Amino acid sequence: MRRDRNRNLFALGLALLLLGGGVLALQGATVERADFTFNNASEPQSLDPKVVSGVPEGRVLRCLYEGLTNMHPKTLVPVPGMAERWEVSEDGRTYTFHIRKNARWSNGDPLTAEDFVYSWRRFLDPAMPAKYAQLLWLVVKGRDFFDGKVPSAEVGIRAPEPHTFVVELVHPTAYFLDLCSFYPLFPVHRATVEAHPKTWSKPRNFVGNGPFLLEARTIRDRIRLRKNPQYWDADSVRLNTVDILPVEDHVTGLNLYLTGVLDWETDVPQQVISDLLKRDDFQPRAYLGSYFYRINLKHRNPEKARFLSDPRFRMALYLAMDRKAIVEGVTKAGELPSRALVPPGIPNYSDARHQPPALPEMDMEKARALIEEVKKDLGVDKIPTLKVLYNTSESHKNIAEVIQQRWGQGLGLKIKLENQEWGTYQASQKALDYDISRSAWIGDYADANTFLDLFVSGGGNNHTGYADPIYDSLIEAAAREADRDKRREILYKAEEMLLRDLPIIPIYSYVTKNLVRPWVKGFYPNLQNVHPLKFVWIDEEAKKNAEGR
Amino acid sequence: MQKGAEEEAQVDPPEEVESGEGAASLGDQEPEGFTFFSDHPLLTFLLKRLGWMALTLWIVFTLSFFLMRSIPGGPFDQEQNLSAEVLAKYKAAFYLDKPLAEQYLLHLRNALTGDLGPSYKMADYTVNEIMAAGIPKSLALGVIALIFALTLGITAGLLSAIKRGGFLDRSLMTVATIGIALPNFVIAGILILLFVIWIPIFPAATWGDYKHLFLPAFCLGAPFAAYVARLTRTGMLDVLSQDYIRTARAKGLSDAQVLVRHALKGGLLPVISFLGPAIAGILTGSLVVEKIFQIPGLGTHFVQAAINRDYTLAMGCVLLYTTLVYVMNLLVDIGYTIIDPRVKLE
Numbered sequence: 001m002r003r004d005r006n007r008n009l010f011a012l013g014l015a016l017l018l019l020g021g022g023v024l025a026l027q028g029a030t031v032e033r034a035d036f037t038f039n040n041a042s043e044p045q046s047l048d049p050k051v052v053s054g055v056p057e058g059r060v061l062r063c064l065y066e067g068l069t070n071m072h073p074k075t076l077v078p079v080p081g082m083a084e085r086w087e088v089s090e091d092g093r094t095y096t097f098h099i100r101k102n103a104r105w106s107n108g109d110p111l112t113a114e115d116f117v118y119s120w121r122r123f124l125d126p127a128m129p130a131k132y133a134q135l136l137w138l139v140v141k142g143r144d145f146f147d148g149k150v151p152s153a154e155v156g157i158r159a160p161e162p163h164t165f166v167v168e169l170v171h172p173t174a175y176f177l178d179l180c181s182f183y184p185l186f187p188v189h190r191a192t193v194e195a196h197p198k199t200w201s202k203p204r205n206f207v208g209n210g211p212f213l214l215e216a217r218t219i220r221d222r223i224r225l226r227k228n229p230q231y232w233d234a235d236s237v238r239l240n241t242v243d244i245l246p247v248e249d250h251v252t253g254l255n256l257y258l259t260g261v262l263d264w265e266t267d268v269p270q271q272v273i274s275d276l277l278k279r280d281d282f283q284p285r286a287y288l289g290s291y292f293y294r295i296n297l298k299h300r301n302p303e304k305a306r307f308l309s310d311p312r313f314r315m316a317l318y319l320a321m322d323r324k325a326i327v328e329g330v331t332k333a334g335e336l337p338s339r340a341l342v343p344p345g346i347p348n349y350s351d352a353r354h355q356p357p358a359l360p361e362m363d364m365e366k367a368r369a370l371i372e373e374v375k376k377d378l379g380v381d382k383i384p385t386l387k388v389l390y391n392t393s394e395s396h397k398n399i400a401e402v403i404q405q406r407w408g409q410g411l412g413l414k415i416k417l418e419n420q421e422w423g424t425y426q427a428s429q430k431a432l433d434y435d436i437s438r439s440a441w442i443g444d445y446a447d448a449n450t451f452l453d454l455f456v457s458g459g460g461n462n463h464t465g466y467a468d469p470i471y472d473s474l475i476e477a478a479a480r481e482a483d484r485d486k487r488r489e490i491l492y493k494a495e496e497m498l499l500r501d502l503p504i505i506p507i508y509s510y511v512t513k514n515l516v517r518p519w520v521k522g523f524y525p526n527l528q529n530v531h532p533l534k535f536v537w538i539d540e541e542a543k544k545n546a547e548g549r
Numbered sequence: 550m551q552k553g554a555e556e557e558a559q560v561d562p563p564e565e566v567e568s569g570e571g572a573a574s575l576g577d578q579e580p581e582g583f584t585f586f587s588d589h590p591l592l593t594f595l596l597k598r599l600g601w602m603a604l605t606l607w608i609v610f611t612l613s614f615f616l617m618r619s620i621p622g623g624p625f626d627q628e629q630n631l632s633a634e635v636l637a638k639y640k641a642a643f644y645l646d647k648p649l650a651e652q653y654l655l656h657l658r659n660a661l662t663g664d665l666g667p668s669y670k671m672a673d674y675t676v677n678e679i680m681a682a683g684i685p686k687s688l689a690l691g692v693i694a695l696i697f698a699l700t701l702g703i704t705a706g707l708l709s710a711i712k713r714g715g716f717l718d719r720s721l722m723t724v725a726t727i728g729i730a731l732p733n734f735v736i737a738g739i740l741i742l743l744f745v746i747w748i749p750i751f752p753a754a755t756w757g758d759y760k761h762l763f764l765p766a767f768c769l770g771a772p773f774a775a776y777v778a779r780l781t782r783t784g785m786l787d788v789l790s791q792d793y794i795r796t797a798r799a800k801g802l803s804d805a806q807v808l809v810r811h812a813l814k815g816g817l818l819p820v821i822s823f824l825g826p827a828i829a830g831i832l833t834g835s836l837v838v839e840k841i842f843q844i845p846g847l848g849t850h851f852v853q854a855a856i857n858r859d860y861t862l863a864m865g866c867v868l869l870y871t872t873l874v875y876v877m878n879l880l881v882d883i884g885y886t887i888i889d890p891r892v893k894l895e
Contacts, residue, residue: 043671043853044671045671045672046671046672046673047673048672048673051672053628053631054628126638127642128642129635129638130635131628131635131639133632133634133635134632134634134635146634147634201673202673218682218845219671219674219678219679219682219683219845219850220845220849220850220853221755221756221845245755245843247754247755248840248853249840249841249843251841252754252841252842252843255746255754256754256755256843258746258753259749259753261752261753261754421856422627422856423620423621423626423627423856423858424620424621424622426622426626426627426629427621427622428621430626431621441629460632460633460636461629
């Protein structure tokens with residue numbers, strides 16, 4: 001009998017444990033719906049501007065902080081932020097920012113120029129610099145301080161008065177004001193960072209200076225923001241609460257959007273694009289990104305190197321690539337076939353009024369002729385099998401298949417496709433352990449330099465082995481040139497060179513893939529796909545009408 | 550405290566440790582409430598198993614440590630925007646520039662003190678914080694999945710066994726076979742289409758109230774329910790053909806009484822022994838389901854940690870899974886001796 005009782009007790013205990021566990025875990029999980037919910041597609045690496053380097057982090061940080069300048073929500077040109085106005089010296093090297101007098105931290109502390117001095121020095125801190133530290137090498141002695149050669153006091157960042165912040169640059173930089181609105185350069189609250197070195201970015205400690213406060217954050221679940229009453233422009237902020245979800249799977253994200261949980265989904269699954277295009281709330285627009293193939297110019301295999309390092313061979317690859325078939329048959333969201341690296345739409349470079357260098361259209365005849373020419377010159381009949389490397393993804397695969405087919409049938413090349421998981425693929429690309437590799441680049445700021453300086457000799461993201469001192473000097477000269485028109489011409493020359501030497505084969509330029517509810521207002525399409533929530537609001541009337549239907 | 554003290558006190562007499570039989574008979578004379586805890590074989594058994602667990606964890610730690618680092622690409626190599634100089638400093642800050650053996654010893658030492666370090670990819674959190682946030686969610690999901698698996702499985706198995714060979718039996722077993730064969734992401738897709746898009750009664754994903762757990766838990770539990778159904782059916786059929794069941798029937802007991810009071814206990818034994826692997830499977834099998842339904846549990850963290858080369862977090866998850874699976878199996882082993890007197894701890 002005792003066995004029986006033990007047995008029953010055991011069963012009962014198990015059942016209670018199971019139920020209790022379930023109930024306990026669910027407690028406090030329900031939250032009321034926020035005014036605005038969007039999918040950020042990934043858990044931010046951090047809320048510390050110093051530690052971040054990605055698009056999802058930018059979306060969150062722009063809510064919590066504000067830089068010296070802000071981006072205009074439509075045009076993205078720099079508009080006053082923490083600095084209400086600024087002056088630039090005649091040589092274009094000294095910027096004097098006047099911090100607004102009513103600038104405050106979310107705990108009520110006044111925000112002064114000292115805060116920027118502290119934050120930007122912290123950004124360059126030789127012991128633990130920001131991930132984007134190289135941005136402030138633009139500042140006098142910035143690089144030296146980063147390298148530990150000079151003390152922080154020598155860096156060209158000063159606060160001569162509480163509300164005056166002065167920056168001295170090594171050379172005039174056309175996009176410096178844009179950089180001031182870039183999220184890694186946002187200021188942090190010194191007292192909080194120093195009081196809680198490891199936990200200051202947690203909701204219980206967090207102090208920011210942006211339009212929203214950090215109310216709650218649960219890992220890979222949600223970030224809840226609330227309007228910051230201390231914000232200098234709080235009157236313009238119309239959303240009271242915002243939820244940010246980190247849903248990585250875009251099918252799940254789409255389900256959430258379709259069932260009304262999300263107001264904004266930042267990307268959509270490739271398979272459903274044709275269907276989504278029929279909807280009013282899905283309107284792809286030009287995006288500051290390029291999709292291209294890298295070619296390994298320093299291949300270790302001499303057989304392959306002979307071909308890959310011959311510019312005529314690379315030009316043949318370019319000419320035989322059917323970019324139209326790719327954008328119409330595979331990507332389908334209105335991407336534009338590219339004949340250059342820098343995408344269209346960049347002000348004063350590739351906008352409507354300017355004509356940047358471009359390659360010719362597809363030309364099979366010429367491509368074949370070039371291949372024959374190369375074969376003849378090298379005295380070989382057979383070209384070794386080449387591998388196209390891509391990171392595992394259905395659309396990269398489909399694109400590679402189109403290219404494989406054209407290069408195979410059109411040029412008689414043997415092409416193999418090879419996919420690798422993201423981390424491995426990145427490592428292969430970095431180590432130049434590939435023949436031809438799928439690549440892409442999203443610009444950090446709306447300037448051609450963010451694309452062109454990738455391919456300077458030894459550049460951290462070059463990954464092609466391309467090295468030409470003339471190209472390097474052009475990029476360098478453009479950086480030093482204060483005159484916009486002259487600078488543009490220099491950059492044109494650089495891109496021309498790049499398109500002549502073709503370490504990369506342009507394929508298409510990106511489009512944005514936002515799904516946005518029709519009643520979300522103040523959300524404007526723009527080249528960088530940046531949508532500051534400060535300006536976003538909900539048209540309740542439109543929402544009611546739409547939901548009533 | 551008292552129980553613990555008693556356990557300590559009872560360790561000494563050697564003859565009891567040696568013979569399980571002796572201990573059990575001794576245990577019979579103990580005051581009722583304490584019998585379970587003062588059984589010496591249990592204590593020895595636990596100590597032995599914990600020793601093995603420590604060894605297992607160390608082996609898992611070592612293997613994982615070197616396997617992880619043998620894959621190309623490190624935690625910071627994937628961030629394209631980092632300049633070489635910055636990358637070098639980040640690697641140094643996380644010891645990634647040190648020789649592998651030195652890194653191993655550093656991490657092992659920290660792990661022994663319970664400090665698994667910060668997450669490389671979620672810099673605002675330590676690995677311990679991330680896991681502490683993930684465990685209750687995965688556990689809730691697992692518990693509900695298990696409840697589904699057991700209630701649905703046992704009910705279906707019982708019905709099948711009673712109506713053996715009939716239409717109900719055949720259809721239930723067909724469903725069970727399909728249930729075992731279908732991967733849970735397929736089940737998830739079908740359920741989402743049915744109950745989220747067409748008949749919107751459940752939320753599509755994310756963490757929230759019980760409604761948010763229904764579909765993922767069902768998907769996670771379904772293959773196990775199917776398995777439990779088959780096990781129950783086999784077990785019941787086996788028991789129902791025994792002599793003592795015939796005796797019970799001969800005594801004039803009703804079918805229901807025979808089933809519940811006599812057959813069920815024996816018939817469910819195979820299910821109990823399946824509980825160990827099932828719990829382990831549910832806990833570690835939640836990776837896909839958590840991703841589809843955006844449940845911020847351990848599975849999601851584990852998969853992302855692997856993709857991101859977040860060594861510390863991946864290690865934390867591996868160790869935690871090892872511990873969970875080990876402990877669950879241990880509990881099931883102990884539970885089995887309670888349910889089935891023929892089984893002894895050793």
